[in-house]
Amino acid sequence: MLIALNKPYGALSQFTDRSQPPKPTLAGFGLPAGVYAAGRLDHDSEGLLLLTDDGALAHRLTDPRHKQAKTYLVQVEGEPSAAQLQRLRDGVELNDGPTLPARARALDPPDWLWPRDPPVRFRKTVPDAWLELSIGEGRNRQVRRMTAAVGLPTLRLIRVAIGPHRLGGLAPGQWRAL
Known part of the structure; x- marks a missing residue:
């Protein structure tokens, strides 16, 4: 499974946050269970974040040797x-x-x-x-x-x-x- 998310400004590229006060996380967007971010976007960056449940696909998307x-x-x-x-x-x-x-x-x-x-x-x-x-x-x-x-x-x-x-x-x- 491969999902495209438009990550809003201020949201973290992870599902949990232990900081105080907490920041919005991927858990708040109703994503399917079992997916995780293939790469990251800083909390102050916006736009395309790919999520997958396939480790090999995540590697192909994020490893610089694959020139994505x-x-x-x-x-x-x-x-x-x-x-x-x-x-x-x-x-x-x-x-x-x-x-x-x-x-x-x-x-x-x-x-x-x-x-x-x-x-x-x-x-x-x-x-x-x-x-x-x-x-x-x-x-x-x-x-x-x-x-x-x-x-x-x-x-x-x-x-x-x-x-x-x-x-x-x-x-x-x-x-x-x-």
């Missing part, structure tokens, strides 16, 4: 220059080593996107922009660290695809079997 590209819409602080986009495409140096090259392009603000609760902070004096970024790795907070490394801090991060699996029209908190 992960595609994100990224709202960044600042206007990306051609040089900043090229640095992302070339791979950037992070504190845990260089990243693999990414696919990166500037986008118009998505007109289909749901509002975030709470909303992203708005600053009159600092512009923001949207990027589409696809990576073949999955290091901890990698997209946020990559955009920061080129001078474009991430304001909002939404995963829209993992390999051939797309978020589609799922609203936050909704899921569907694939």
Whole structure:
């Protein structure tokens, strides 16, 4: 079984939480019994999370050797220059080593996107922009660290695809079997 979930902002990519106060978890979305997340999204990231009851499939989806590209819409602080986009495409140096090259392009603000609760902070004096970024790795907070490394801090991060699996029209908190 393979399930696509649109993980909302603030929810954890696990079924339990022992923190105080507790955060929303996957247990609150009415998912079938026996599935678990194939990969993670930080609590402050949104979008596509795949869940499965098949360990081999989970491995194929998450192991970097299987080259499942992960595609994100990224709202960044600042206007990306051609040089900043090229640095992302070339791979950037992070504190845990260089990243693999990414696919990166500037986008118009998505007109289909749901509002975030709470909303992203708005600053009159600092512009923001949207990027589409696809990576073949999955290091901890990698997209946020990559955009920061080129001078474009991430304001909002939404995963829209993992390999051939797309978020589609799922609203936050909704899921569907694939």
